[in-house]
Amino acid sequence: MRVSVDPMSVEPNTSESAPVNGYTGAGPGEGLSAPLRPHAEDAFAAELAALDVQDDRPRPARWKLSPWAVATYLLGGTLPDGTVITPKYVGPRRIVEVAVTTLATDRALLLLGVPGTAKTWVSEHLAAAISGDSTLLVQGTAGTPEEAIRYGWNYARLLAHGPSRDALVPSPVMRAMAEGRVARVEELTRIPADVQDTLITILSEKTLPIPELGQEVQAVRGFNLIATANDRDRGVNDLSSALRRRFNTVVLPLPQSADAEVDIVSRRVDQIGRSLDLPAVPDGIDEIRRVVTVFRELRDGVTTDGRTKLKSPSGTLSTAEAISVVTGGLALAAHFGDGVLRASDVAAGILGAVVRDPAADRVVWQEYLEAVVREREGWTDFYRACREVTV
Ligand SMILES: Nc1ncnc2c1ncn2[C@@H]1O[C@H](COP(=O)(O)OP(=O)(O)OP(=O)(O)O)[C@@H](O)[C@H]1O
Ligand SMILES: [Mg+2]
Numbered sequence: 001m002r003v004s005v006d007p008m009s010v011e012p013n014t015s016e017s018a019p020v021n022g023y024t025g026a027g028p029g030e031g032l033s034a035p036l037r038p039h040a041e042d043a044f045a046a047e048l049a050a051l052d053v054q055d056d057r058p059r060p061a062r063w064k065l066s067p068w069a070v071a072t073y074l075l076g077g078t079l080p081d082g083t084v085i086t087p088k089y090v091g092p093r094r095i096v097e098v099a100v101t102t103l104a105t106d107r108a109l110l111l112l113g114v115p116g117t118a119k120t121w122v123s124e125h126l127a128a129a130i131s132g133d134s135t136l137l138v139q140g141t142a143g144t145p146e147e148a149i150r151y152g153w154n155y156a157r158l159l160a161h162g163p164s165r166d167a168l169v170p171s172p173v174m175r176a177m178a179e180g181r182v183a184r185v186e187e188l189t190r191i192p193a194d195v196q197d198t199l200i201t202i203l204s205e206k207t208l209p210i211p212e213l214g215q216e217v218q219a220v221r222g223f224n225l226i227a228t229a230n231d232r233d234r235g236v237n238d239l240s241s242a243l244r245r246r247f248n249t250v251v252l253p254l255p256q257s258a259d260a261e262v263d264i265v266s267r268r269v270d271q272i273g274r275s276l277d278l279p280a281v282p283d284g285i286d287e288i289r290r291v292v293t294v295f296r297e298l299r300d301g302v303t304t305d306g307r308t309k310l311k312s313p314s315g316t317l318s319t320a321e322a323i324s325v326v327t328g329g330l331a332l333a334a335h336f337g338d339g340v341l342r343a344s345d346v347a348a349g350i351l352g353a354v355v356r357d358p359a360a361d362r363v364v365w366q367e368y369l370e371a372v373v374r375e376r377e378g379w380t381d382f383y384r385a386c387r388e389v390t391v
Contacts, residue, residue, distance in 0.1 A: 040088075041128040044073070044125075052069075067097075067101055074100075088122075089118055092253070102250070103182065105248075108247050109123075111228045112228075112249055117254060119229075119252055123228055130181075136173070138186065140190045149173050150198055150208060152168075168210065173208075177217050179222075180221055182223075182226060183223075183225050183226075188229045193240060197242070199225070199243060200242055206223065261292045261295075264323075265326055269326045269327050276331075281333050284330065287341045290382055291346055294354075295319075298312055313354050314361055315361070325346055325350055344381075347389045369386055
């Protein structure tokens, strides 16, 4: 955990470059051009390098690491020389092992799950650990055209010199095939069915024809594809069965226990806080536990002790949303509070996550506040803070 700084005790400061209020990297010119969110392979370059050095297991063709080392990178561990690998994914080991091994076979990987179960996150880290490059990415939307998966043309060159390899603009998938890397397709089931089907030849023949040039790109070893799909948006049934057969599906579950979810939220909040240079706030584990408890109870439709049945609101109340609520709370605590994460810092965030539908969800929330939160021992401050923001 980060060092706490009491904002009130910091002397007023006129020099711009000195740390103010616990800020660490905000001096002029200092780290200003660093990317807001570095790619996984850059953010965790030191861990990947340490794994590379100590990994003596066989590596599939063009893989930067062995499947064992990729799984260790995702799940965390301590290497023989003492290097600590931080866990990226917190969840069943077997899921990660199946996902990694799938990518070493000729089948592609489909990560499926409700929103906020780390599908995108896992896919980015898998691509980073396997290929050293998580950027070969196609974002699936209802408007994704075939060119985004196959290739497009640079029209200036096409008109000036006619169709040639020079005028061709390869898609991330085509580049991954040519370079033997892992490509990623986000939100596969949002892509129109006929465009999705472009992937069938790519995944079964491992070839991408370019009829305009009478050529083709043949995938080299090391190529594979990770797709993610959200089973709340539109069902996975929207994948044609021909395409579905080309994928091994791995379902990412919601965290099984409250402890696991608290662990995920506190780790991610800490990482995000650092990357945003948020002023340090002391360990807010109790407040994080409360946010997670509220989310889990409303999601599951029952209180933790199993005694009271609850109505669930329309939002998903995922772990990802709990992370946002706590990160927002930390920023409030640091900038406007006394530097300690309190109920009043997370209350508005929780309300925003729970009340999506202003009518129905508000009733659900109010019932929960009165029937559960109000009665709960030690939750008076939380009840008050929530009442204050619920108008
Ligand atoms: N089990 C978990 N282990 C580690 N991090 C997790 C876990 N579950 C959720 N997260 C965190 O939640 C955040 C959101 O995850 P991500 O965006 O990958 O979700 P998603 O499944 O792709 O959601 P969506 O369906 O909305 O695209 C990430 O910051 C991730 O670190
Ligand atoms: Mg996603």
